[in-house]
Amino acid sequence: MTLPLTADAAQAATRKGILLMLLGVLLFTGMDALAKGLIQRYPAPQVVWARFAGQAVLVILLLGPARAPAALRSAHPWLHVVRSACQLGATSFFFLSLAYIGLAEATALTDINPVLITLGAAVFLGERLGPRRIFGVLAAMAGAMIVIRPGAGVFTPAALLPLACAVCYTGNALLTRHIGTREGPWTSLLHAALFGTVATGLFLPFVWQPVATADIALFCIIGCIGTAAQLCVIRSFSMAEASVVAPFGYVGLIFATFWGVTIYDEWPDLWTVIGALVIVAAGLYVWHRETIAARNTPPKAG
DSSP: OOOOOOHHHHHHHHHHHHHHHHHHHHHHHHHHHHHHHHHTTSOHHHHHHHHHHHHHHHHHHHHHHHHHHHHHOOSOHHHHHHHHHHHHHHHHHHHHHTTTSOHHHHHHHHTTHHHHHHHHHHHHSOOOOOHHHHHHHHHHHHHHHHHHOTTSSOOSGGGHHHHHHHHHHHHHHHHHHHHHTTSOHHHHHHHHHHHHHHHHHTTHHHHOOOOOHHHHHHHHHHHHHHHHHHHHHHHHHHHSOHHHHGGGGGGHHHHHHHHHHHHHOOOOOHHHHHHHHHHHHHHHHHHHHHHHHHHHSOOOOO
């Protein structure tokens, strides 16, 4: 039986979970920036396959032939299948959207997922939905809406792709939180990698294009970065409540804008900067208030 965490231990776990989420978001947006360039030259299923195949190879190498079979064993195999399918859907929809939408715009549209995660965590995981969390999520969502400005040309039919990504990511996050308290992160990483590799591999004979020598390294880097990012996110949702760390996913909009400027010369306008500041402020507010609440909560007896 797992003993409840003391207030200090819970606060430390929440702080580490938030930091891991921020690192994971940074890595994911870096992967997305590289994928955007590759999708301009290769079919999206081929790029998605490289992302998961690279993760499968890397995880197996890190675990070794002795530990990999053990990591694959799970008491919740069907939950892993559903979670892996959600992760594959999120990656596929987002990568495909990059062929039609700018990196910052696509990221902004996926930023409805913290709202969905917070509501889903309250409905399915029994996490409390206090006023501080509601305010933080709504404020961050308002910042995202400032950035995308509905009616200004962002909501095209292609915008349904990152919105579908947000729905899939929500399912992945909630199941990661549910499974993460019972099994180690390597099990989730390996299941997702193998599922994504096999599922996308079915399409390769129909879409495969020869990879230029200069792009081989980029395909490999996508797999490595995606693996590191996924490990950070899994550990984040395992250490802290989903509705606490989820709003920090909004920071991905800042990172995506940075990659867009430095790699693709996509400069944000004034409204994008204002919205980004609102998003960051909302995330910091939630972190500050949750830290104070954890510090003032007495440890449970027994």
